[in-house]
Amino acid sequence: MNENKRHQCSTTDGNKMKKFRCTSYEKHSVTHFEDLANELILEVFDNLDTYQIYQSFFHLNIRFQNLCTHANLSIQVGISSVSKTTFQRYYNDFIAPNKHRIQTLHLSNPFIIDFFVSLSEDITRCSQLQTLTLCNIEYGCRETVLAAAAYLPNLSSLSICVSSQSDKITIYKLIFQLPILKYCKMTFQDQGRDSLKLLPIPINSSSIIERLVISDNYDFCDIDTILSYVPRIRYLSVRSQNLLVMRDILGCLVIFNDLTHMSIITNCLSPISTEEFVKKHSHRINVLHVSSGWNSTCTQTWENSILSYIPYLDASELNHSASLFYNRMMEIHESTYNYPISRVLSAYQRFFTHEPMSKEYLHEIFCSIQPHRDKVFKFVPDFNMTTCQCRKEPDCNSIKHIIINSTAALPNCSKYFPKITELTLHDKAIIQRKPYLMDDLRRILPLVQLTKLTMNNIFYELDIFINILQLTPNLHTVTWISIKNTPKDLLSLQESKAYQLVSKQNQLCPRxxxxxxxxxxxxxxxxxxxxxxxxxxxxxxxxxxxxxxxxxxxxxxxxxxxxxxxxxxxxxxxxxxxxxxxxxxx
Structure with a gap:
């Protein structure tokens, strides 16, 4: 399989090299970018963001202006970090005349939405739009966009963040009415506030959604309502982001006979509602995994009842307080459901292994040893890289983002991750390893390559941030969550050598x-x-x-x-x- 893949890649690369040599030898030696043929320049443009193309080439000359607006060039608008003056110029020169050719539109700047949806602008002018992302959109405007999206003949992928002021029922109705939508991801800020009881059960649903990812907190009654609207669903993921107490959480992984997958992680489920759901869909369930923090002594009867409904189950697992299985399912959830529709429609070569668990967890984990999207590595409490077959030889070259939930696990790491560009520190006990933290980080990743840093629940360890900033000159994005207290020794910190050095060489704030x-x-x-x-x-x-x-x-x-x-x-x-x-x- 690998030989075939390498042969295909070498053939493709060979054709491109022949084309380039032919261009060079027939005309003259190419020493400048502008000497390349138009078709080669367009191939370069295909690998650049539309705003990068505009900013770098649009104002060079008439030839490059024509290439920037070439009919074969797909337009993808995803800019959010730009000044008002610059965007207005970009919009007038490039976007407005070519709205009918936009294929991807990512709207996260709350002001830029007005250039597409307002009294004078109509998003239906983007007639070729295939992928739409909406974030930070004011109340009312979101509903207007979704209503107009029903008239976009090519819209197949939608990602939307819904604020607490929005009406969930209206949002669901509008989304289920989109005629050719196949992938949808919804993130609700106010999770678990409203159920979907007011959403009527449809008589005949015409939705063709195949992948539905929902970040909210629902019970099985709501899940059934959602299923009634998406008869062609293949993958459904419902996961609450605000789950804190393990004993209240239930994780459920269901595979139906038609290979429809469902992943549910919530604290709204009860033994009764779970039993009712299994009973209703017993004729369809092929694989069932349930993990919860419920008291196992009170649920033995419930387990027997569940299994009595599905005697021909191919695989089942009902366990309680099984944190290991819960963590595994979270990983499966992330790697299986959270990727865009463009990747769903492509074929990938995959290689799999299985991991037998201990007697305490009577099941096995079947996972990819070369996941096509696994670019994140997590350090968690009591995690040992050598005890897990799926993680025994991680592809360190593919990992781009490291999340450290436990700094105490760092000394046990014998691997080096050379391609890391993003680091997340999420450990309240980080102060206990503060004297060793920088040495630990230098040993496992190249700090100089970091471009993104997130510090979550690091309440007031400003000196840790200063030490990291000192060794990360290429940072362009910093997120610090939960800064609760200002350090008491702030004045002495400002007088330290590390702070003075960072103040002189820091490139983050001026940019x-x-x-x-x-x-x-x-x-x-x-x-x-x-x-x-x-x-x-x-x-x-x-x-x-x-x-x-x-x-x-x-x-x-x-x-x-x-x-x-x-x-x-x-x-x-x-x-x-x-x-x-x-x-x-x-």
């Missing part, structure tokens, strides 16, 4: 374009004033600011300040939920 801040009782006003200061050289490229959890009074005061003091000239403001957005020009 920062977008900042999102949570509420602060002490420093919010001073921080915003600093960021918007005209004489602030550290934020010359900043053009988008978000304040989360802002009060109406605070928003009004700052709107008045910006307008009366002429802090900014070409700017726009929006309020979405409790978030205040400010976008301005160069």
């Amino acid at each position: 920062v374009q977008y900042i999102s801040l949570g509420p602060s009782d002490r420093s919010l006003d001073a921080t915003v004033h600093y960021l918007l200061s005209k004489i602030n050289d550290a934020t010359l490229h900043l053009f988008l600011l978000r304040i989360r959890g802002a009060s109406p009074h605070w928003i009004k005061c700052w709107k008045d300040k910006i307008e009366s003091h002429e802090v900014l000239y070409d700017y726009s403001t929006k309020v979405i939920g409790s978030s205040f957005y400010l976008w301005w020009g160069d």
